[in-house]
Amino acid sequence: MTQSFDRRWVLQFAGAASLAAAGLPAALAATANSAAPFADPTLAEVMTALGISQATSPAVTLDVPAIADDGAVVPVSIVSAIPGTAELLIFVDVNPQPLALRFTVPGGTEPYLATRIRMAASGTVLAAARTSDGTLHVVAQRVQVAVGGCG
């Protein structure tokens, strides 16, 4: 049976496990696997960008329920209509690790993602589309959570 896993891809992450507790593994911020040259944005940068985005009619659509019974399983989907969207990112402001997911959009793949996230408590879900020049286009939705989902 041929090797079912690209060994070079796996070796990039050697040593990353101990960093995982700090958030998205820091060692991965500039791996060859990611086409984007930028590091993870901070929540503060995303909140600043949100202020800018709201002033310019964002073309990013965030679909998340206003009320979530179970904070451990909150469905979320994002789609960006902004040309040149290089990444989609999902943040939750009340989480101990605010960045939930960073999707690097390859050529030929739509800037669309649906998944399920955890929310520690009621808070704001922020969806960001990052273009190749580094600009963040952000939309946000407040979600009320009945039961916190992190522990």
Place this chain on the structure above:
Amino acid sequence: MNHQPIRIRALLRDGVVDVRVLMPHPMETGMRRDPAVGLVPAHHISDVKVTLGQRTVFAARMSIAVSRDPVLAFRFAGAKAGERLRVSWIDSRGEVRSDDAVIV
């Protein structure tokens, strides 16, 4: 730890492949207390990649803030029915899993 197979559905419609993936994984946040063992250490998928031959059609990094048994939905163009997609993940302990499915 043995992980169950990744469940993959890849449907081609009007030139676009609609993919749904479910990756069985405990996705422990490191904040959960189990009555028997105390604080359960973090253990979560950190990276996912989906390829079509040499081409990467999906790549994402995840933190503890993604739900247990992560699901992903995404769409891409430029593939034909019968081609094979490979979904691979690696987690915070370095454990890995890879599974394939045919585009229908």
